Amino acid sequence: MQQVTIKNDFLSLKVLNYGARIQELLFRDKDGAWQNTVVGFSKPEQYLEDPISLGACVGRFAGRISGGGFTLDGEFYPVYSEDGVHLHGGQEGFANKYWEVKEVHQGDDPFVKLNYISPHQEEGYPGELEVTLTYQLQGATLRIIHEAFTDQHTIVNLTNHSYFRLDSSTEISHYKLQLGSEQFLDTHPNLLPTGGLNNVQGTDFDFRKPKNIGNTLMDTPFALHSSFVAEAYSPISGIRMRVKSNQPAVVVYTPPAFAGICFETQNFPDAPNIASFPSSALKPGDKYRNESEFAFDLVT
Template sequence: MKQVTISNTFMTLMVLDYGATIQKLLLKGKDGSYTNVVVGYNHPSRYLLDENILGASVGRYAGRISKGGFDLDREKFFLHQQEGVHLHGGKEGFHQKFWNIEEVNTKENPHVKLSYKSKHLEEGYPGNLTVNVTYRLMSNALQIVYEGVTDRSTVVNLTNHSYFKLDSNPYIDDCELQLNCPYLLETKENLLPTGDIIPVRKTELDFLLSKEIGVKRLDTVFIKDTGSEKVGELHSNLSGISMKVYSNQPAVVVYTPPDFPGICFENQNYPDAPNQPDFPNSILRPGEIYNNISIFKFDIEQ
């Protein structure tokens, strides 16, 4: 397993080739000390046994797909499923693959670029798909860019699965969360979308104004305000660290796991879009370029 480290004045990023995984993101404080703002393992080999997809790149389709597959151009494609749900790319998604390290730049706006080639019918998906991810440090922000091209029409939905944790608390309940997301996708008990879109205002999932996350665990598809790139903001009163999230994607899955502290902002298309004609298009055709851009910008109170 290979590990790459890049740094600038404000941050240090450690990336693994396995799963194109963010292992550590160290934020420099006012006193010169560093805070790791993502959940991860110290030893890279631990990721081979990880079931939480810590910091990894998820694909070929992040989120859930129903019906054991999807129809595309009058052809049915069958996907791996458990209890009627296909999740995060299948039995062995992109987060369980070794990616190639293509570029490492340690100078101005340092970045590392990794790539993976997914063969036709890998996990049941059509087309030879080539994807890459670029992690770039831009002052006090981390930019993540996913791109993809295919030789045959397919469906694509990539995301990063980092769990952010801004302080040393053994829980995340006291962190304040604000989401620029006026709607969410209604889901069934198995978390597959019903197809309905629900306003969040005056519900327990209303984070339009900043409030504590609380004890309720989230695994929710929020729909971003179409008029803004900003997804939302996370703030810790304990550490004074804030993180603003930006994305060019229509939705974000906000996930707070039940068994350890952390919060995911999975910027992506809607789950099950291949089977929901009213959802945003998830089809990538030959000659097109899939593009998913996220920015995580950090600030520390004086």
């Protein structure tokens, strides 16, 4: 397993080639102390036993697919499911693959570039998919760029599965959260979308204006209407994080067992099976691109 560190005057990032995972992302708090803003293990080998995709790239399709598979060009492609749900690309997914470290650049705007080639029919998906993932530091901003090409008509939906933690507290109820969304996806009890959208107004998910997270638990897909995704702020550390993306949705996840919050910028869950959702199809010659930014500053 390889570990790569890139840093500038504001951020320090550790990346593992196993799952293209973010192991550590350091930013100074209001007292000048380094705060690791992601949940992670101290030893790389601990990730081999991680069941929750800590800091990983998830794919080939992030999120959930219903019905045991999907139909493309009239052909049904079965994928691994548990209780009728295919999650995060299957039994292994991209989170448990060894990626190739293609390039590391230190100095101005440092970056690390990783590559993974997913063979035709891996986890049931058609086509060989070549994925390039770039982590770049620009000032106090982490840019995450997923790019993919295919040699056959396929589906793709990639995201980063970091659990952000803006202070050392054992809870996140005091975080102030704002979301750039007026609608969230209506879901069945197993979290598969029904195909409908609900307005956030009058619900616990109305974060159009900043407010404390409180006791609100989320494993919730939100529809996005602009590049602004979210803003989270901890009054304990003074750290604020702003998220932007070119994706049509974000799944906000607050794990019940530990302090952290995921902003999984991606396409709509189960998009391959719901015609009204944005297409997740990728054809040969076209490029898939998910570009998301996580910008840090201090509020004092």
